[in-house]
Amino acid sequence: MHSSSKVTLKTYSKLRLIVSLAIVAIFSLPASAEILKVVVNDTIQPISEEYIARAIDEAQRRNDQAVLIELNTPGGLLSSTQKIIEKITTSPVPVIVYVTPTGGHAGSAGIFILESADIAAMAPGTAAGAAHPVAFIGPFQVKLDDDMKKKIENDAAALMRSVTGKRGRSVEAAESAVRESKSFTEQEALTQHLIDYVASSPEDLFRQMQGKGFKRFGGESASLSVAAQPIVPFQMTLRERVLDVLMEGDVAFLLLAIGALALYVEFNHPGAIIPGTVGVVFILVAAFALNLLPTRFAALGLILGAFALFAAEAKFATHGVATIGGIALLTLGGLLLVDSPIPEMRVHLLTALAVSIPLGLITAFLMTIALKARRNKVVTGAQGLVGETGVAQTALSPQGKVFVHGELWDAVASSALPPGQMVVVRKIDGLTLQVDPLSATAPPGSPEPAIL
Secondary structure (H helix, E strand, O other), X not given: OHXXXXXXXXXXXXXHHHHHHHHHHHHHOOOOOOEEEEEEOOOEXXXXXXXXXXXXXXXXXXXXXEEEEEEOEOOXXXXXXXXXXXXXXXXXXXXXXXXXXXXXXXXOHHHHHXXXXXXXXXXXXXXXXXXOOOEEEOOEEEOOOHHHHHHHHHHHHHHHHHHHHHHOOOHHHHHHHHHOXXXXXXXXXXXXXXXXXXXXXXXXXXXXXXXXXXXXXOOOEEXXXXXXXXXXEOOOOHXXXXXXXXXXXXXXXXXXXXXXXXXXXHHHOOOOOHHHHXXXXXXXXXXXHHHHOOEOHHHHHHXXXXXXXXXXXXXXXXXXXXXXXXXXXXXXXXXXXXXXXXXXXXXXXXXXXXXXXXXXXXXXXXXXXXXXXXXXXXXXXXXXXXXXXXXXXXXXXXXXXXXXXXXXXXEEEOOOXXXXXXXXXXXXXXXXXXXXXXXXXXXXXXXXXXXX
């Protein structure tokens, strides 16, 4: 009996150990064997930065195999690029950057992101490079002085060397994209060891990299088994989609201009409500977008100056000189509004002209109408009777009744007047009119006004 109890206890202990190990093994398994896919088909700016960062955090939370970033960008802001690179290089989940589709490219900031990835790949017919830093004023490229140019170029080149060197890729070829503005086709990039794979699709890429090692940013080696693994798209939130549209300089400038015009209409027609509401909403949305974009706030001064000239045109009748000046200032303010290194984020000349010319003409026209209305004599209410003519209904000696504007009024004349005498209203005292005689009386046989 004693021996049997020992065997039972030993068996029970083994079973407990096996169950415990099984539970540990189950909870140690990856929660997901999926690939989280992010599509960046836009400029690199704060919203794309937020989108990528959120995807990497979500992949870490889900314990995904990897994050796949499908990239097609003309470039973008250096500040957002640096934050994306920081997020990629510190990610515990491997990040794959794949330049696609055919005809797409990773220009300027895009090649920095491509080189920072754990695995860099390109589709056939794509390109990457042209990362030389430039400065613009509106649509015109600015020539920097040699010291400033060298400073900006060296800073960008150092960032490129840092990300490519840590990934074991060609530092020299990558640096030439910065210093010499070189661009590379997918085959050139593969030959010069700027990327790891050329693949026609994500599935083709996963087959090629199946089980092959790659170097992580910290120096350790790793590998992925991702062939035939499901790819799960990671979508932008509604907020990110709306803000992504607002990150275009053309859209922000258009909202600002429409908002200013709507507020102007409200100021000239108090109580209309709808123009004022639209104006406030549009200007606040434009201000939010400009806060995220690299905005030249001096350009806002030019835009305000343009509206001041539109007002001057109506007030002083400059025969179009002030309007032309206002249109020129509004156009220049639009062109200078967004200080971006790539044309896609700036306000385009065609957009600036398409907004400035109609807005200038409409604003000057509305201002002219408003000022003319304010200068006109009041023609309603009691004050509207001053200067009007009427007919004496009774003898004015000097007090009596007169008929003016279809109404019978108490009146006081400067001298005694007979009935039927034409009078003119000189003043109103409460509900009594002070009148003077006209030289002519009512023509004989004219119908007498009705007396109520």
